[in-house]
Amino acid sequence: MSIENIPEIYIKDKKESPDVFVYDFKMTNDVVKSKVNLGMNMFSFLQVGKKQVHFAGTSVAVNKDQSLLLKKGNWLWTELLDTDAIYYCKLLFFSEKKLKEFLEKNSKNKQIVKDEIPYFVIRNDAYIISYLNSLSTISEAPTVFMENLLSIKFEELMLYLLQKYGKKFELYLHSLVIKDTSPFKKIVENKMHSNLKLEEIAFLCNMSLSTFKRRFVSEYKMSPGKWLQDKRLQKAKETLEQGILKPSDIYLDFGYNNLSNFSIAFKNKFGFNPKETSN
Template structure:
């Protein structure tokens, strides 16, 4: 699957170096775990549909009741249609330069900010709805005015979210300008309870599949395929032992395409079938 460089693929004049950019993203079919290299931090205002994103070490799902602020970097995006036939999401990109200027002007924080999750969930409300309408309105403004208008709209939005979420949001903004790469082991071990493929995990680690496999063996002294299979089966066993879920509820979550393959792998490892765990 090709890697999409966003927002570059949406910008008509590739020679432009934009600090702020708005794009209306629409689609008419589901997209599952597309590879996205996000070149700028981005607000994703989901208006119609459902969205799930995987980043190094974490994942999050939202519907049209919520929006996301996402950190730049490599993501796996799943975007699903809801009852409507068109998925609709307004994207608002901003550069680190613009963010740093905003923080210098408005931030009161003197604390040392630790690394935060790469996303911030925003609950949609009447203000957000009104704000998105205003963004659509200025989309028809002449290009000569657009840069200044977007600068005003960006500051307005950030001030509102600071007022709404307080220190939690302010600390998150500071974390966006902390240059830290997520440790390899943190990313790998966060994918144990997931159905991500090796190629997708390698992408989140900013590695080719062959480089990822070599590095994995150096770190864990075992092939990634075998290591992940064993860890996921162990996690599946622990999940079934709790008694709340059945094998039919979890096999997809642990990377198996069908219940039969999951049952065979489980029995080969533990000597009993998944259903016997709950007998």
Template sequence: MPIENIPEIYFNENQEVPDLFVYNLKMTNDVVKSKVNLSMHMFSFLQVGKKQVHFSGTSVAVNKDQSLLLKKGNCLWTELLDTEAIYFCTCFFFSEKKLKEFLKKYTKNDKANTVEIPYLIIRNDAYISSYLNSLSTMGRESKIFVENLLSVKFEELMLYLLQKYGEQFESYLYSLINEEPSSLRKIVESNISSNLKLEEIAFLCNMSLSTFKRHFIKEYDMSPGKWLQDKRLQNAKKILEQGKLKPSEIFLDFGYNNLSNFSIAFKNKFGFSPNQAFK
């Protein structure tokens, strides 16, 4: 699957990407684990449908009652239609330059940041609904007018969320300009319990699959496929032994396409079937 460079794909080839940009995304087909290189921080105001995003060390899922503020970088997007067979999301992209200008103007927090999570969930409310309506009318105006108004609308939104969420939102904003990269080991071990494929984990590490395998073997002295399978089967065994979830309810979560393959791998690893592990 090709990598989508967002928001660049929404512009003409020679068109310069502005510091602030709004795009209304409408779809009539589900998109599952699309590889995205997000070059700007982004508000994702989900209005119809469901969205899940996998990052290097975590994932998040929201519905139309929630919106997301996403940190720029590589991620995997899953966007699912609603019962109305449509997906609709208003995307508001902003550059690091605009973020730093806002922080300098309205906050005094210059201490080292400790927040590492790459997203913030925003609860949709009457203000957000009214705000999105105001954004929807802007495309009809002149380019200069829209650019100037977007600057005002960006500050308006940020100030509202700063007032609503306080220190939590301020700390998150500072985390967006923390460029400390995640290590391969950290990313791999945070995805043991996910159902991501090796290629997808490599993408989250900003590596090709071959480069990822080479670095993995150097780090763990074992192939990534075997290492992940062993770790995931061990986790599956622990869950089954708790007696709350059946094999048929967990095999997808551990990267297996069907229960039969999961059962064969499980028995080869432990010498007994997953049904026998379930208490």
């Protein structure tokens, strides 16, 4: 799967590197786990459809009633159509320079943020809906005015969110200017119970698959495939022991394409079929 460099692929004049940039993203087909190298921090105002994103040690899913502010870096995006035959979101990108200018002007909080916070969920209230309409309107303005207008609109949005979410949002903004120091093991262990493939976890670690495998063996003294399979099967067993879900309900969640493969791997590890677990 190729890596999409965003927002570079959306900018017509490749010589430009705007500090604030808006793009209307639309599609008519589901896209599952596309690899995205996000070069700028980005608001994703989802208007029609559903979206799930993975970043390093975490993931989040939103619907059309919510929007996301995402930290720049490597992401896996899943974008799904809803009842309509189209997926639509408005993307607002902003540079680190623009963010630092805003914080210097509007943030009195000098607290050092140690934890990486890759996303912030925003409720699409009446203000956000009105704001998005205003962005659509200024997109018709002459190019010479666009940069200044977007700069003003960016500050307007940030001030509103700062007022609405308070210190929580302010600390999140400060976290965006921290260089990513997420340790390798933290990412791996946060994803061990997911259905992500090795290649996808390697991408979130910003590594090639071969480099990831070498690093993994160095850290865990075991191949990543065997280690992840053992961890996921153990978690699957614990889930089935609760007696609520059946094997057919969970095999996809633990990275298996079909129930038969899951059952064989489960029996090889534990000596009995998964359907016998809750009995």
